[in-house]
Amino acid sequence: MLRLAAAWAWMRWRLAVNSLSRRRRNDGIETASRILAILVPVLFILITLPIAAGLGLGGLFLGKNLFEGREMQDTATIVTRLVLAAVTVAMLIAPVLRSGFGAGVTINRLVLMPVSRHALHLQQIVSACTDPWLLGIVPALVLLPAGVAASGRPGAAGVLLLCGALTVMCLALIGSVAASGAALLFRRRQRAELISLILILAITFAAFLPPFFADRAEDRDTEVEFSLKVTALKSIPFWTRALPSENYAGVVSDLVQTGGSRATAGVAVLVVAVALLYLLSLAIFQRRLLIPETGGGARGSRTGEPYWLQLPLVSPTVAAMGQAWFRAYTRTIRGKVAWIAPPLFLVVINLLWSRNLMDVLPGSMVIYKGPMLAQFGILLTFLTLNPILLNQFAVDAGGLSASFVLPVSRLQVLRGKQITLAMMAAPVVAANIALAALLGRDGPLLAWITVPLNAVAVFAVLGIFGANLSVLLPRAADLNSIGNASNPHPLSNFVGTVVTALLVAPGAALGIIGWRGLPGWTPMALLLIWIMLAFFVARYLERITMELLDKRRENLLALARGK
Amino acid sequence: MINGMDTTLSTTDPAIVTRALVRTFDDFRAVDGIDLHVPRGSFYGFLGPNGAGKSTTIKCLTGLLPPSGGDIEILGLDPLQEPLAVKRQVGVVPEDLALIERLTGLETLQFVGRVYGIAREQIRDRSAELLTLMDLTDAAGSQVVDYSHGMRKKIALSAALLPAPRLLFLDEPFEGIDAVASRQIRSLLRSYTAGGGTVFLTSHILEIVEKLSTHIGIIHRGRLVAQGSTAELKTAGGRSGTLEELFLDRVGAGADEDAVLDWLS
Numbered sequence: 001m002l003r004l005a006a007a008w009a010w011m012r013w014r015l016a017v018n019s020l021s022r023r024r025r026n027d028g029i030e031t032a033s034r035i036l037a038i039l040v041p042v043l044f045i046l047i048t049l050p051i052a053a054g055l056g057l058g059g060l061f062l063g064k065n066l067f068e069g070r071e072m073q074d075t076a077t078i079v080t081r082l083v084l085a086a087v088t089v090a091m092l093i094a095p096v097l098r099s100g101f102g103a104g105v106t107i108n109r110l111v112l113m114p115v116s117r118h119a120l121h122l123q124q125i126v127s128a129c130t131d132p133w134l135l136g137i138v139p140a141l142v143l144l145p146a147g148v149a150a151s152g153r154p155g156a157a158g159v160l161l162l163c164g165a166l167t168v169m170c171l172a173l174i175g176s177v178a179a180s181g182a183a184l185l186f187r188r189r190q191r192a193e194l195i196s197l198i199l200i201l202a203i204t205f206a207a208f209l210p211p212f213f214a215d216r217a218e219d220r221d222t223e224v225e226f227s228l229k230v231t232a233l234k235s236i237p238f239w240t241r242a243l244p245s246e247n248y249a250g251v252v253s254d255l256v257q258t259g260g261s262r263a264t265a266g267v268a269v270l271v272v273a274v275a276l277l278y279l280l281s282l283a284i285f286q287r288r289l290l291i292p293e294t295g296g297g298a299r300g301s302r303t304g305e306p307y308w309l310q311l312p313l314v315s316p317t318v319a320a321m322g323q324a325w326f327r328a329y330t331r332t333i334r335g336k337v338a339w340i341a342p343p344l345f346l347v348v349i350n351l352l353w354s355r356n357l358m359d360v361l362p363g364s365m366v367i368y369k370g371p372m373l374a375q376f377g378i379l380l381t382f383l384t385l386n387p388i389l390l391n392q393f394a395v396d397a398g399g400l401s402a403s404f405v406l407p408v409s410r411l412q413v414l415r416g417k418q419i420t421l422a423m424m425a426a427p428v429v430a431a432n433i434a435l436a437a438l439l440g441r442d443g444p445l446l447a448w449i450t451v452p453l454n455a456v457a458v459f460a461v462l463g464i465f466g467a468n469l470s471v472l473l474p475r476a477a478d479l480n481s482i483g484n485a486s487n488p489h490p491l492s493n494f495v496g497t498v499v500t501a502l503l504v505a506p507g508a509a510l511g512i513i514g515w516r517g518l519p520g521w522t523p524m525a526l527l528l529i530w531i532m533l534a535f536f537v538a539r540y541l542e543r544i545t546m547e548l549l550d551k552r553r554e555n556l557l558a559l560a561r562g563k
Numbered sequence: 564m565i566n567g568m569d570t571t572l573s574t575t576d577p578a579i580v581t582r583a584l585v586r587t588f589d590d591f592r593a594v595d596g597i598d599l600h601v602p603r604g605s606f607y608g609f610l611g612p613n614g615a616g617k618s619t620t621i622k623c624l625t626g627l628l629p630p631s632g633g634d635i636e637i638l639g640l641d642p643l644q645e646p647l648a649v650k651r652q653v654g655v656v657p658e659d660l661a662l663i664e665r666l667t668g669l670e671t672l673q674f675v676g677r678v679y680g681i682a683r684e685q686i687r688d689r690s691a692e693l694l695t696l697m698d699l700t701d702a703a704g705s706q707v708v709d710y711s712h713g714m715r716k717k718i719a720l721s722a723a724l725l726p727a728p729r730l731l732f733l734d735e736p737f738e739g740i741d742a743v744a745s746r747q748i749r750s751l752l753r754s755y756t757a758g759g760g761t762v763f764l765t766s767h768i769l770e771i772v773e774k775l776s777t778h779i780g781i782i783h784r785g786r787l788v789a790q791g792s793t794a795e796l797k798t799a800g801g802r803s804g805t806l807e808e809l810f811l812d813r814v815g816a817g818a819d820e821d822a823v824l825d826w827l828s
Binding site: 189305306308316317319320321323324325327328329331332396397398399401402404405406407408409554557560561 | 625626627628646647650651655657658659660661662663664665666667669670673674675677678679680687706708709
């Protein structure tokens with residue numbers, strides 16, 4: 001087992017080091033890009049370390065004062081419940097986000113080696129133990145008992161330390177169950193894609209839940225409300241003790257209140273939970289190893305003649321490329337999300353608008369709801385399209401080689417990409433405008449006319465800007481993954497998001513508030529100037545993209561081949 | 564005119580000529596001054612051990628990699644000066660197959676046909692024939708991502724053949740192909756060269772290359788160590804052996820034949 005763990009750790013280390021080393025086909029930009037990509041997890045660790053240290057010191061302080069009064073005990077209960085609940089959720093979700101069709105390659109390679117399945121399973125649990133979420137709470141789970149011991153109660157400290165170790169084991173096993181379960185669910189491509197689509201929408205919309213559950217402004221009595229919530233968090237219902245996180249908090253509370261008898265029962269529950277979770281985890285892990293990943297099977301799927309549009313203003317070659325990529329992208333998870341999510345977001349934002357949004361706006365400020373929602377729809381459309389748009393030359397794999405061996409010029413390739421992205425964005429922007437018109441039938445006609453014009457201006461610049469970022473900072477991405485694997489390069493993602501917001505803002509501002517205090521034609525004239533400027537900038541950026549494509553073609557092709 | 568292409572070039576001109584072709588990666592010379600001469604209408608087998616420079620050469624010839632030095636002439640044209648004119652007359656099955664995985668097999672063929680500007684009816688007819696020949700008719704509506712390795716090879720080859728190119732570059736086309744399909748493809752390629760088409764093929768399966776090739780080039784450590792007609796090369800120096808013997812002789816692999824790993828026995 002130790003041999004396997006050492007070999008595994010060495011492999012991960014070499015992979016990290018090798019990813020930084022310069023290869024024959026890497027240029028300086030690519031090496032810098034790889035280092036930047038590695039910096040993101042390093043930054044994550046640098047942020048996590050002080051949080052873990054803070055939690056540890058907090059644990060030490062709470063431990064030392066745990067028996068000093070009711071208030072301290074309640075604080076300990078609330079903090080441990082909240083922190084451990086958050087870690088439990090993270091341990092459940094993180095492995096699912098990391099998995100996806102094709103994610104089981106490494107484990108399949110290890111299965112071929114003379115390593116027992118039990119050892120592989122243990123290795124998976126150890127891997128779960130090194131999850132940053134879990135590592136982040138270990139100092140607190142060690143220093144809380146240390147604080148209790150320092151206050152002169154070594155027995156209680158021992159119980160808490162044991163309880164902490166069992167809780168860590170439970171959480172690691174939950175991570176292992178989630179990882180194997182996700183791998184089992186994702187072993188068929190079509191099912192994996194459907195589940196991924198549902199998950200990515202569910203996780204995204206979960207971010208909107210807190211404002212929904214917040215009370216309306218007029219019903220709000222902050223002090224009473226907060227006091228009720230605190231009271232609810234202090235008492236742990238019996239039925240939630242089945243959860244390791246709740247059980248740990250329960251043991252902390254029991255140690256203070258009953259002096260140990262109920263706490264021992266809590267520890268026993270954790271021991272049983274560890275045993276049950278281990279058996280469940282082993283069963284799912286072994287089943288996962290027995291069933292390989294499969295595609296959908298290609299036979300028996302004859303269909304009718306595919307339909308190809310003759311697009312206006314572009315050559316048949318560019319139209320063919322645009323439509324081919326359009327089909328390819330819209331069949332991926334990210335492509336589907338780019339179509340489905342923005343209108344759904346808009347409905348949610350409309351609901352939030354009617355509940356809370358008006359509270360934060362100054363009372364004197366009158367906003368037309370419909371045009372504002374529609375402008376917001378533009379932002380949402382491009383933000384959800386950005387994983388493709390900002391990485392447009394690196395999401396095709398072999399398709400990129402095709403565009404270089406077929407008789408098409410680089411300009412045609414670039415324009416084909418822009419046609420694809422326009423075909424993806426235009427229906428979503430149109431749907432958002434229609435939806436916004438249904439949700440808020442206000443505002444002058446000119447405010448509505450601004451919306452599609454702004455979308456055109458934004459796309460003109462963003463499409464080509466994304467092409468530049470994609471050539472400069474390409475990242476091999478799987479558009480069917482729901483986790484980080486489908487994202488563009490972190491720096492590209494950050495810059496692209498900021499630029500998207502900045503590009504939407506001027507036109508949106510003119511559309512939403514530009515009609516006040518100005519003659520009717522002024523905002524429209526300003527918008528037309530903005531569009532002309534956007535096309536001028538786009539034209540300039542197009543030339544830069546062509547030069548970059550020439551210089552970085554080899555790197556892009558190497559990336560397409562996974563090198 | 565074939566598919567709108569100019570075919571006035573003399574049929575005796577070579578299909579591919581390179582002069583001192585060099586491709587370096589930093590200080591490593593992957594292709595080290597090779598002079599290829601591929602006659603028109605020939606079946607040219609380009610052989611070499613792993614890492615010899617075969618794929619790099621084919622990438623330079625197909626425009627995927629710019630050469631570091633030397634000249635290339637494809638069908639009488641300079642691919643660096645007139646890349647589109649060359650590509651219009653050439654079909655390629657590269658190492659990574661160059662497939663858009665989320666298109667169906669039929670869409671892949673239609674996409675290629677449209678890029679080459681072939682008439683819609685012709686695309687439909689040729690696609691149907693190619694899919695039948697490659698036994699892919701049942702899978703025509705499936706996305707390439709669901710294809711097996713052999714099916715991917717077949718659809719990539721179909722896409723290369725669809726525009727009826729005058730020169731075909733095939734990088735390991737028989738690897739992963741079943742015996743039935745392999746036989747069909749061999750027969751197809753033979754009739755293609757008989758009709759004046761040229762095939763430039765790399766393969767590790769020497770038996771197939773020996774059966775098909777009219778001409779052979781052997782590359783070793785970036786240098787061309789043999790080139791000529793298959794018959795001439797096999798009988799050169801009074802030799803009457805097989806292609807395998809010629810190959811091993813030219814790449815200097817004979818000395819390792821008796822190599823033994825003591826710990827393995």
